[in-house]
Amino acid sequence: MSEKHYFSGYPENIQQQVSNLIKQGRLKEYLLKKYPTPHQISSDKALFNFANQLKQQYLKKTPAINKVIYKKQKDLVQNALGTHTFTSKNHGGKLKSAHEIAIAAQLKTAPEALLKVLVVHELAHFKEKDHNRAFYNLCEHMEPTYHQLELDLRLFIYLCEHEGDLYSQ
Numbered sequence: 606m607s608e609k610h611y612f613s614g615y616p617e618n619i620q621q622q623v624s625n626l627i628k629q630g631r632l633k634e635y636l637l638k639k640y641p642t643p644h645q646i647s648s649d650k651a652l653f654n655f656a657n658q659l660k661q662q663y664l665k666k667t668p669a670i671n672k673v674i675y676k677k678q679k680d681l682v683q684n685a686l687g688t689h690t691f692t693s694k695n696h697g698g699k700l701k702s703a704h705e706i707a708i709a710a711q712l713k714t715a716p717e718a719l720l721k722v723l724v725v726h727e728l729a730h731f732k733e734k735d736h737n738r739a740f741y742n743l744c745e746h747m748e749p750t751y752h753q754l755e756l757d758l759r760l761f762i763y764l765c766e767h768e769g770d771l772y773s774q
């Protein structure tokens with residue numbers, strides 16, 4: 606899959622920076638410098654607790670979460686994040702159950718900040734189905750640096766799918 610698939614919707618200058626980072630072979634170095642260690646949230650139970658804590662803190666009034674699991678997923682960017690945009694877009698037409706969160710298994714060995722961004726994204730969909738302004742406001746409420754982290758998450762996914770695991774030698 607080309608870079609476009611991962612980073613379309615971002616401003617031209619950001620896409621250019623991303624493209625340079627990849628071309629110069631510095632993507633792994635960039636991510637490792639920012640995120641030297643992976644998280645320790647490796648079981649579904651730990652993942653549930655992690656998500657539920659955020660939910661209790663920020664989304665008290667939404668229904669309880671039934672299940673949070675790691676799951677093998679194809680095309681993580683398309684399925685999990687959709688097209689990053691500040692205007693209203695729907696989420697590929699697929700409506701997920703509001704009470705379950707599936708996190709792509711690739712995120713089992715990820716920096717905690719990037720796991721968090723995906724959990725925050727999924728939690729925000731409890732209240733807002735679409736990727737509209739209200740949705741991103743909610744994401745930023747839960748994680749003030751959401752936008753930077755979502756970009757880093759896309760870089761992480763790109764790396765996993767093209768150059769292998771971030772933390773393997």
Ligand SMILES: [Zn+2]
Binds near residue numbers: 685687730736
């Ligand atoms: Zn989404």
